């Protein structure tokens with residue numbers, strides 16, 4: 001028997017495998033494929049304080065063995081999510097992680113306040129998606145800037161739940177940003193979001209995605225995720241990490257945990273097989289059993 005329990009700051013989970021935000025619905029859509037309560041946690045697509053229509057189609061496109069997307073954070077807004085999506089998640093007993101996004105520090109604060117007003121017990125953590133363009137005077141992405149990232153995390157405390165900061169590997173400052181968000185109150189960091197990319201159709205001579213550029217994900221970004229987790233764990237060994245990027249089987253999860261992740265998320269693999277996260281959990285468990293690893297926690301950071 002392998003002990004699969006894991007601890008991420010103040011949050012204890014029965015196992016270390018979760019869905020990744022934006023790849024498994026806003027609510028309980030995946031319950032028709034497997035029991036969401038069997039996962040460590042279910043991370044829903046990022047929601048803002050307001051309803052948002054997202055980008056023009058096409059929004060997703062294959063890119064080699066990976067995938068590129070510019071969905072543009074379409075969502076119903078936190079209030080509608082609480083009313084329409086949370087009840088189904090509650091009914092299936094999932095441990096829910098809500099991801100929030102915004103374009104300004106105030107947007108994040110409002111999303112967090114709306115969640116804080118409800119404080120649903122099944123919401124075990126709030127993952128703050130910092131990989132959004134920041135319109136707060138400075139151009140760029142929140143997660144590329146330690147001060148802006150820290151300001152967003154401080155504002156997100158209003159949710160009254162453990163806060164995880166989802167960071168980007170599109171910067172060489174990720175270790176600095178991780179330190180800044182921890183100082184600002186994040187209990188953990190989620191590494192990594194998609195990498196900036198673009199696919200051009202030679203026939204039309206135009207980008208294939210409606211928004212032009214997009215975020216690259218899937219198997220090819222796995223080594224980038226491993227490196228980012230490794231570097232952050234080396235610099236900040238006490239900061240819990242949730243590793244994400246190109247995990248499609250148990251070995252991918254093992255690798256991220258050896259690099260320093262206490263848990264992993266499964267994203268693009270869900271588009272190939274919606275049961276991918278359960279397969280990853282089974283593969284991780286089998287790998288541990290075969291290698292005499294009694295507890296998945298023993299893997300965390302063992303590559304250092």
Ligand SMILES: Cc1cc2nc3c(=O)[nH]c(=O)nc-3n(C[C@H](O)[C@H](O)[C@H](O)COP(=O)(O)O)c2cc1C
Pocket residue numbers: 020021022023045046060067069071073099129166192193194216217218219221244245246247265266267268269
């Ligand atoms: C179609 C799509 C939509 C996504 N939407 C979100 C989102 O709303 N919020 C977020 O934090 N990450 C979002 N992501 C990023 C994933 O959660 C994940 O960080 C990234 O895809 C890397 O993991 P993967 O290679 O397993 O997909 C999205 C990814 C994809 C492919």
